[in-house]
Amino acid sequence: MHTRKPLRISYLFFKKKLHPVFLLIILAVVLIVWGIVLNEHAVTQRNAHYLCLECIGIS
Amino acid sequence: MQIIRRLVQIFASIAVNSAFLLGQPLPNKVYQGPLKQICSPGLNCYACPYAVAACPIGSLQNFIGYGAYHFSVYIGGFLLLFGAGFGRLICGWICPFGLFQDLLHKIPTPKFKFFRPLGYLRWAALIGLVLLIPYLLGEPAYCRYICPAGALEGGIPFGIFSSQVRAMIGTMYFIKLGILVIFLAGSVLTFRFFCRTACPLGLIYGFFNRIAALGLSFNPDRCTDCGICAEVCPMELRPEKGEYLTGSCIRCLKCRDACPQGCFKFGFAKFKDKSQANVS
Numbered sequence: 001m002h003t004r005k006p007l008r009i010s011y012l013f014f015k016k017k018l019h020p021v022f023l024l025i026i027l028a029v030v031l032i033v034w035g036i037v038l039n040e041h042a043v044t045q046r047n048a049h050y051l052c053l054e055c056i057g058i059s
Numbered sequence: 060m061q062i063i064r065r066l067v068q069i070f071a072s073i074a075v076n077s078a079f080l081l082g083q084p085l086p087n088k089v090y091q092g093p094l095k096q097i098c099s100p101g102l103n104c105y106a107c108p109y110a111v112a113a114c115p116i117g118s119l120q121n122f123i124g125y126g127a128y129h130f131s132v133y134i135g136g137f138l139l140l141f142g143a144g145f146g147r148l149i150c151g152w153i154c155p156f157g158l159f160q161d162l163l164h165k166i167p168t169p170k171f172k173f174f175r176p177l178g179y180l181r182w183a184a185l186i187g188l189v190l191l192i193p194y195l196l197g198e199p200a201y202c203r204y205i206c207p208a209g210a211l212e213g214g215i216p217f218g219i220f221s222s223q224v225r226a227m228i229g230t231m232y233f234i235k236l237g238i239l240v241i242f243l244a245g246s247v248l249t250f251r252f253f254c255r256t257a258c259p260l261g262l263i264y265g266f267f268n269r270i271a272a273l274g275l276s277f278n279p280d281r282c283t284d285c286g287i288c289a290e291v292c293p294m295e296l297r298p299e300k301g302e303y304l305t306g307s308c309i310r311c312l313k314c315r316d317a318c319p320q321g322c323f324k325f326g327f328a329k330f331k332d333k334s335q336a337n338v339s
Contacts, residue, residue, distance in 0.1 A: 043131075056214035
């Protein structure tokens with residue numbers, strides 16, 4: 001009986017089966033790039049440039 | 060392997076606090092370089108005058124408290140990247156505060172086993188202080204009330220070297236120093252006391268321990284149940300019973316070094332096969 005081989009998306013791009021964790025890593029990179037598009041990297045930098053008074057116990 | 064681990068810990072701790080190499084001789088102001096838009100993998104306060112990267116927990120609280128969406132895909136992406144890539148290997152090999160606790164535990168005093176139910180406090184820290192209170196009240200509650208890394212890396216240097224900060228010191232400063240002393244004393248008596256009771260970052264990375272790209276695998280066919288791995292485990296786990304897959308394992312690899320049968324293998328996910336990964 002003819003059975004069709006299931007299609008894996010990772011085959012399309014990498015020509016081999018990927019461990020699922022690498023798909024998570026790709027998702028993480030997508031999230032980071034999305035954050036950069038939303039300018040969240042600049043907000044992170046601005047937050048980190050000010051002295052966090054709560055962190056050092058002054059509030 | 061333990062010597063390599065210690066060297067990596069020292070190198071990583073200096074690397075994320077290397078502003079003194081980048082033109083900031085005195086620890087009396089916050090370093091303001093471009094690397095601060097990147098999160099450090101371990102718990103490293105960005106109020107440390109020499110910190111060159113942002114703290115993921117502090118940044119996450121800021122976004123939850125003050126951000127337009129009360130979340131950050133950017134910080135979430137970093138946490139997912141570090142977690143999926145390394146799991147709690149970061150705690151064992153990279154985290155500066157982890158290194159500090161490791162060194163404190165070497166002080167020769169009577170040592171005590173960890174009272175495991177205290178581990179649930181980490182959930183309270185993550186859900187209550189990192190997520191809920193910043194969302195509801197708009198303040199970074201974990202940084203303000205708990206984080207000893209901020210008191211150690213930021214509070215003490217600024218208290219000594221900055222006259223402006225010294226003039227603002229009040230009761231809360233000394234409460235935070237007291238919390239720091241409690242965690243440091245706990246770490247002398249019990250291995251990684253802070254990590255096991257109050258670190259939300261370790262809890263997040265622990266979710267990924269089972270699937271992290273770089274991790275530990277175990278071959279049960281070789282195991283003779285000698286129990287040496289459990290004896291050497293500083294986190295008081297039973298690695299041969301599958302506890303190396305739980306969120307409590309910090310991947311110090313002492314079990315791997317001690318196992319006479321070579322049951323444990325450290326490497327990338329592709330090297331794991333199904334028969335080894337299904338042990339629980």
